[in-house]
Every structure is written in C-alpha cells, then in structure tokens.
Amino acid sequence: MAEAPGSRATGGARLLVAVYALFAVAATSRAAVQIATKFDEAPLAYLLSALAAAVYVVATVAISRRTPAWHRVALAACTFELLGVLAVGTLSLFDAAAFPDATVWSVFGRGYLFVPLVLPVAGLVYLRRHPVPDHALREPGG
Amino acid sequence: MNTVLALAVVAGSLALAAWTVVVAVRGTGIRNSLLVGLLVLEGLLLVQLVVGVALVAGGQRPPSTVTFFAYLVGILVVLPVGTLWSVAEKSRPSTLVLTVACVAVAVMTARLLQMWADARG
Numbered sequence: 001m002a003e004a005p006g007s008r009a010t011g012g013a014r015l016l017v018a019v020y021a022l023f024a025v026a027a028t029s030r031a032a033v034q035i036a037t038k039f040d041e042a043p044l045a046y047l048l049s050a051l052a053a054a055v056y057v058v059a060t061v062a063i064s065r066r067t068p069a070w071h072r073v074a075l076a077a078c079t080f081e082l083l084g085v086l087a088v089g090t091l092s093l094f095d096a097a098a099f100p101d102a103t104v105w106s107v108f109g110r111g112y113l114f115v116p117l118v119l120p121v122a123g124l125v126y127l128r129r130h131p132v133p134d135h136a137l138r139e140p141g142g
Numbered sequence: 143m144n145t146v147l148a149l150a151v152v153a154g155s156l157a158l159a160a161w162t163v164v165v166a167v168r169g170t171g172i173r174n175s176l177l178v179g180l181l182v183l184e185g186l187l188l189v190q191l192v193v194g195v196a197l198v199a200g201g202q203r204p205p206s207t208v209t210f211f212a213y214l215v216g217i218l219v220v221l222p223v224g225t226l227w228s229v230a231e232k233s234r235p236s237t238l239v240l241t242v243a244c245v246a247v248a249v250m251t252a253r254l255l256q257m258w259a260d261a262r263g
Binding site for chain 2: 013014018022025033
C-alpha cells in the first residue's frame with residue numbers, strides 16, 4: 001500500500017490519526033470536567049491533564065497533514081508526549097502525593113490501558129518511516 | 143446503569159471489533175451486514191442513555207453526574223464518526239479505524255459500569 005504524497009494522511013496514518021483523535025477528545029473532555037468542577041483539589045494534575053490534551057490535539061492535526069512544516073510539528077508533539085508520559089508516569093509512582101488525582105499520563109497511562117505510552121512511540125516510528133519529501137512542499141490546492 | 147444491557151454493549155462492541163479486523167485482514171471491504179451490526183449497537187447505546195437518564199432521574203447518583211452523562215452522550219458519537227471515516231477511504235487500514243471505534247465503545251461502557259458501581263441511591 002503506497003503512501004501517496006498528498007497533503008492529507010492516507011492508509012495506515014488514518015489509524016494513527018483516529019487513535020490520536022480519540023485521545024484528543026477524551027483528554028480534552030476529562031481536563032475540561034476536572035478544571036470546571038474541582039480545580040482546587042489538584043491544580044497541578046488538572047493543568048497537566050489540560051497540557052496533555054493540548055498535545056494530543058496538536059499531534060492529531062500535525063500527523064494528518066503531510067507537509068514538511070506539519071511533519072516537524074508532529075515530531076515535536078510526539079517527542080514531548082513521550083517525555084511527558086515518562087516523566088509524569090515516573091513521578092506519579094514515586095511522588096504520589098503530588099498527584100492526588102489521575103491524569104492521562106499517570107502511571108504511564110495505566111487508566112487508559114497504557115495506550116498513552118504506546119501512542120507517541122507509534123507516532124515517532126510512523127513519522128520516521130514516512131518522511132515528507134521536500135518536493136511535496138507544493139501541495140495541490142494549498 | 144442496567145448491568146445486563148451494559149455487558150451486552152461491551153460484548154457486542156468487542157464482537158464487532160473482531161469482525162472489522164477480519165474484514166480488514168481479508169480486504170473484502172465493509173459490507174451492509176457489518177453496517178447493520180453497527181446500527182444495532184448504536185441503538186443499544188441510545189437505550190443505554192435513556193436508561194441512564196431514567197435512573198439518575200429516579201434518584202441514583204454516580205460519583206460525578208457530569209462525567210457520567212458526558213460518557214453516555216459522547217459514546218453515541220464514536221460509531222458514526224468511525225463509520226464515516228472508514229467508509230470515506232476504502233482501504234484496509236481505514237477499516238481498522240472502525241476497530242478503534244468499537245474498542246472505544248467497549249472501554250467507555252466498561253468505565254460507565256465502573257462509575258455506576260460507585261453510585262449511591
């Protein structure tokens with residue numbers, strides 16, 4: 001299944017984008033509810049939830065666009081996401097007091113079947129295997 | 143939450159998820175029978191919403207009513223979006239988007255059951 005050099009993601013990327021979109025929606029809704037209803041209980045955890053949500057939204061859009069600039073954004077988002085899940089995952093294990101309530105990234109995303117840990121790795125592998133050639137820069141229809 | 147209904151939803155969505163994997167592997171494309179299955183599952187989700195509203199109206203309270211309803215309503219969107227997405231581009235990976243949607247419905251329903259287990263009436 002060849003990857004057509006278009007401006008939109010095709011084939012396998014759709015699957016990745018679908019999972020990212022799901023997490024973007026899930027994380028955004030969760031952060032919105034947490035911040036709107038009980039922000040005072042665990043401000044740090046809820047702000048982290050919101051940050052994670054924002055990263056998922058950016059990654060979803062960036063991976064679905066096949067242009068060099070979006071490719072770089074996608075790389076940055078996935079890298080940040082991987083570091084985030086590793087950092088928050090480790091901190092939530094060793095300093096549970098700082099995380100009285102769960103975030104998407106707590107305990108490496110255990111509450112989400114560890115998908116948050118797998119997702120950035122899958123994203124980085126995909127981006128590495130599908131670099132955007134510079135001549136694809138002039139996308140049809142802008 | 144009606145536990146039997148919720149378990150039927152979980153079982154049904156996992157079965158449909160397996161079906162979509164078979165369709166993707168065999169590359170046969172999405173047939174009407176699968177779409178009918180998805181439609182039935184969506185119907186069950188609607189019933190689940192009505193039952194959930196009725197139970198909360200009847201005085202039972204999950205720990206976070208907002209989250210509970212967000213799940214009950216949000217879950218309705220998953221299958222239509224996944225279906226449109228995978229029908230729009232006919233390729234094997236696109237069919238797997240439906241797998242993701244079905245698994246998401248199963249997980250969300252399991253989470254609903256978990257929330258309801260903590261409900262007090």
